[in-house]
Amino acid sequence: DTEVTQTPKHLVMGMTNKKSLKCEQHMGHRAMYWYKQKAKKPPELMFVYSYEKLSINESVPSRFSPECPNSSLLNLHLHALQPEDSALYLCASSQVYTRDLSGNTIYFGEGSWLTVV
Amino acid sequence: ILNVEQSPQSLHVQEGDSTNFTCSFPSSNFYALHWYRWETAKSPEALFVMTLNGDEKKKGRISATLNTKEGYSYLYIKGSQPEDSATYLCAYLNTGNQFYFGTGTSLTVIP
Numbered sequence: 001d002t003e004v005t006q007t008p009k010h011l012v013m014g015m016t017n018k019k020s021l022k023c024e025q026h027m028g029h030r031a032m033y034w035y036k037q038k039a040k041k042p043p044e045l046m047f048v049y050s051y052e053k054l055s056i057n058e059s060v061p062s063r064f065s066p067e068c069p070n071s072s073l074l075n076l077h078l079h080a081l082q083p084e085d086s087a088l089y090l091c092a093s094s095q096v097y098t099r100d101l102s103g104n105t106i107y108f109g110e111g112s113w114l115t116v117v
Numbered sequence: 118i119l120n121v122e123q124s125p126q127s128l129h130v131q132e133g134d135s136t137n138f139t140c141s142f143p144s145s146n147f148y149a150l151h152w153y154r155w156e157t158a159k160s161p162e163a164l165f166v167m168t169l170n171g172d173e174k175k176k177g178r179i180s181a182t183l184n185t186k187e188g189y190s191y192l193y194i195k196g197s198q199p200e201d202s203a204t205y206l207c208a209y210l211n212t213g214n215q216f217y218f219g220t221g222t223s224l225t226v227i228p
Contacts, residue, residue, distance in 0.1 A: 040220075041220070
């Protein structure tokens with residue numbers, strides 16, 4: 001199983017709503033990532049979890065709150081978002097979050113399309 | 118701000134043609150270069166991870182080369198097929214463990 005599964009695939013939420021995006025992998029990977037992608041732009045890193053601990057927060061606003069309940073799951077809690085937060089949110093995982101000579105292949109989910117109205 | 122540029126931005130080729138496109142990245146602090154293939158509504162799929170100057174990797178009809186001294190990588194597709202239509206993304210990893218994606222090359226193979 002080399003899949004990263006994200007749910008929901010599509011989410012429409014109001015600016016006062018609280019919702020969550022979920023990500024799951026069963027490859028035994030200990031690093032998990034959230035990326036945000038706006039149309040025609042490269043994916044931008046938001047958060048990195050390594051061994052269930054938050055390793056990197058790329059100055060993401062607090063209305064995005066990541067959570068890693070266990071080594072297979074990664075959530076992104078959303079609250080009081082703005083219309084400009086509408087984007088594709090990609091989850092990814094890799095064996096570890098440290099480099100090794102053979103490279104660090106990152107496996108992506110299909111993404112969750114978020115629309116904030 | 119670190120630029121990882123891919124060219125061309127989009128490309129249309131006839132089925133059976135061979136094609137190539139470029140990823141340019143900073144030559145300093147290089148650690149690894151990744152290539153991904155991303156079809157619409159699917160996950161980006163890892164194609165290659167390249168770390169050494171002069172590396173050449175091959176997967177079926179797709180191959181890639183790496184020049185870390187001058188900061189570029191080429192991706193080649195031999196005998197393009199309609200199923201090769203996708204966006205091809207490169208991503209540069211530096212020695213500070215920072216990962217930067219390129220802007221992508223959108224390939225359309227016309228039957």
